[in-house]
Amino acid sequence: MTQVRAEKPVVDYSVYLVTGRDLLPPGKGYLESLKEAIEGGVTLIQVREKNAETSEFLEIAQQTVELCRSHKVPVLINDRIDIALASRADGVHLGQTDMPVPMARSLLPPNAIIGMTCTTSEHVRQAILDQVDYVGLGAVYGTATKDVSAPGKIRGVKGVREMLNVLEGTGVKSVAIGGIKSTNLLRVLHGAVTPTGHALDGVAVVSDIVASSNPRASAERLSLIFRSWAAIPRGSKSFSVDGADAYLPANVIKAAADLVAHLTNNVVKTQSANATIAMGGSPIMAAAAQEQADLARIPGGMLINFGTVEEMDGMLAAGFNANLNRKPVIFDPVGIGATTYRQNCAEELLSKWQPTVIKGNAAEIGALIQSEEVDFPRIDGVYTITDAHRCTQRKVKSQGVDSLGSGFKDPEAVVRSLAQKERCIVVLSGPIDYISDGSTVIRLSNGHPLLGQITGAGCMLGTAVATFCGAQSVLAERKGLGAADGVLARGDMLTAAAAGVLALTIASENAAQRGDVHGPGTFLPALIDSLADLTPETIQNMAKVEVDVENK
Ligand SMILES: Cc1ncc(COP(=O)(O)OP(=O)(O)O)c(N)n1
Numbered sequence: 001m002t003q004v005r006a007e008k009p010v011v012d013y014s015v016y017l018v019t020g021r022d023l024l025p026p027g028k029g030y031l032e033s034l035k036e037a038i039e040g041g042v043t044l045i046q047v048r049e050k051n052a053e054t055s056e057f058l059e060i061a062q063q064t065v066e067l068c069r070s071h072k073v074p075v076l077i078n079d080r081i082d083i084a085l086a087s088r089a090d091g092v093h094l095g096q097t098d099m100p101v102p103m104a105r106s107l108l109p110p111n112a113i114i115g116m117t118c119t120t121s122e123h124v125r126q127a128i129l130d131q132v133d134y135v136g137l138g139a140v141y142g143t144a145t146k147d148v149s150a151p152g153k154i155r156g157v158k159g160v161r162e163m164l165n166v167l168e169g170t171g172v173k174s175v176a177i178g179g180i181k182s183t184n185l186l187r188v189l190h191g192a193v194t195p196t197g198h199a200l201d202g203v204a205v206v207s208d209i210v211a212s213s214n215p216r217a218s219a220e221r222l223s224l225i226f227r228s229w230a231a232i233p234r235g236s237k238s239f240s241v242d243g244a245d246a247y248l249p250a251n252v253i254k255a256a257a258d259l260v261a262h263l264t265n266n267v268v269k270t271q272s273a274n275a276t277i278a279m280g281g282s283p284i285m286a287a288a289a290q291e292q293a294d295l296a297r298i299p300g301g302m303l304i305n306f307g308t309v310e311e312m313d314g315m316l317a318a319g320f321n322a323n324l325n326r327k328p329v330i331f332d333p334v335g336i337g338a339t340t341y342r343q344n345c346a347e348e349l350l351s352k353w354q355p356t357v358i359k360g361n362a363a364e365i366g367a368l369i370q371s372e373e374v375d376f377p378r379i380d381g382v383y384t385i386t387d388a389h390r391c392t393q394r395k396v397k398s399q400g401v402d403s404l405g406s407g408f409k410d411p412e413a414v415v416r417s418l419a420q421k422e423r424c425i426v427v428l429s430g431p432i433d434y435i436s437d438g439s440t441v442i443r444l445s446n447g448h449p450l451l452g453q454i455t456g457a458g459c460m461l462g463t464a465v466a467t468f469c470g471a472q473s474v475l476a477e478r479k480g481l482g483a484a485d486g487v488l489a490r491g492d493m494l495t496a497a498a499a500g501v502l503a504l505t506i507a508s509e510n511a512a513q514r515g516d517v518h519g520p521g522t523f524l525p526a527l528i529d530s531l532a533d534l535t536p537e538t539i540q541n542m543a544k545v546e547v548d549v550e551n552k
């Protein structure tokens with residue numbers, strides 16, 4: 001341990017490599033791999049030796065410290081205070097069953113870095129009391145590097161976010177660990193942010209670097225993603241809002257023949273495909289998991305509508321690959337309130353990928369909020385959602401895939417809250433449509449009652465949002481806007497979601513006015529016609545828009 005330093009070193013936790021010699025590819029030396037990883041951008045090293053005898057562990061630790069000193073990268077030792085002291089490392093990482101932090105602190109020099117593994121919020125609270133320097137939060141995902149199969153060990157991105165909430169205002173740093181790779185890093189970083197903007201200080205990885213035959217390139221990828229993400233100011237808006245005009249169709253573009261991939265239910269496939277074409281998009285109904293990687297490379301939007309919940313593998317792969325390629329993902333959790341199975345599926349999907357937009361009716365949005373808040377009681381298929389802050393009761397019923405009842409007492413608060421929690425745009429459909437990014441709420445009052453008399457109108461709304469978000473992201477990319485790798489979808493997705501809702505609801509008003517429309521049967525084809533006839537000017541003239549910006 002270097003005794004001369006009186007103050008704690010400033011540690012960059014961003015790309016934290018935990019070693020694992022057993023994972024090295026054949027022919028790759030430990031120190032060779034480490035050096036390349038450091039050159040690629042690793043900022044902190046932990047020597048983790050689960051099978052070595054003390055003498056071997058010490059030798060490895062000493063060699064690591066020597067190499068890392070010359071690169072000015074701090075070294076921590078997993079579990080063993082004695083090895084940390086003997087190798088003059090910068091500190092230790094302790095697990096829940098290792099030596100208690102106060103005892104470790106009393107043995108180590110005052111400037112030693114101490115990190116602690118946390119799997120629950122309670123662990124985090126204790127770590128704060130113990131004044132650790134940082135916490136390792138996980139496991140985020142399953143991993144072959146360590147046995148995390150015990151119940152509750154895999155926390156997902158939401159679990160990490162929950163633990164981050166506890167850290168707010170404490171100054172204790174945090175990294176996430178477990179199954180993190182360059183392919184899911186951006187999704188982890190984006191999802192693990194609290195409503196006030198508190199985010200991870202870094203990510204800890206083993207296999208993504210150690211098992212690589214090119215650890216320099218692997219570290220560079222992780223480092224680039226982390227830095228691009230960190231460069232985006234959290235809490236800042238990607239747009240400025242002066243009033244409703246900001247959402248009117250100077251911004252409302254017609255989709256320019258970009259691909260809109262649909263994983264949608266069998267009931268609405270034909271009409272959703274026709275609606276997409278009418279809006280200028282190019283639909284593909286593609287549900288197989290095996291084709292999602294190819295599809296995601298084509299610019300446009302990705303709609304995941306689980307109306308008939310049959311293709312879970314396809315939906316898991318679709319969102320994951322869309323995130324990977326920065327394509328907007330529109331999630332329509334049709335009928336999620338109807339069965340526990342659907343709720344579990346939504347939970348699984350949202351832990352695997354980050355939606356850009358969640359679109360649902362009152363029952364669907366209510367069910368999603370309920371699954372976020374454990375103390376929302378569910379009573380006989382009626383969701384009684386108690387807002388702990390306001391002590392009000394709101395009731396939204398779910399029956400089949402339709403919502404009953406009048407919706408929420410405070411829809412603005414609901415969409416804001418869900419958007420903040422899920423870190424995406426939320427569209428709550430109904431007689432008035434509410435759209436929020438967690439701060440701004442847009443209210444749109446267009447639409448016609450005939451929309452409620454045809455099947456799949458809600459699904460077509462999802463299609464319209466996906467078409468406009470897809471087109472917006474393609475245009476943003478073409479203009480070179482927001483091309484940083486740190487964003488999951490390029491372009492102003494709030495405006496695009498509003499544009500999609502306006503397109504369908506205004507088209508419904510125009511269709512209903514036609515002389516040849518006598519009821520739902522004649523309304524549906526007229527609606528497709530009206531979508532095809534829409535112009536930005538029509539939307540501009542007919543849109544009923546109000547915007548509410550939250551002043552924090
Ligand atoms: C950064 C980081 N976080 C968590 C762990 C896990 O530590 P622990 O719980 O002590 O388990 P083992 O690593 O000892 O198996 C870690 N090592 N690093």
Ligand SMILES: Cc1nc(C(=O)O)sc1CCOP(=O)(O)O
Nearest residue numbers: 138139143145178179205206207
């Ligand atoms: C060492 C470790 N600790 C974990 C925890 O959850 O506490 S997961 C883990 C292994 C992480 O390895 P990889 O990056 O290869 O998935």
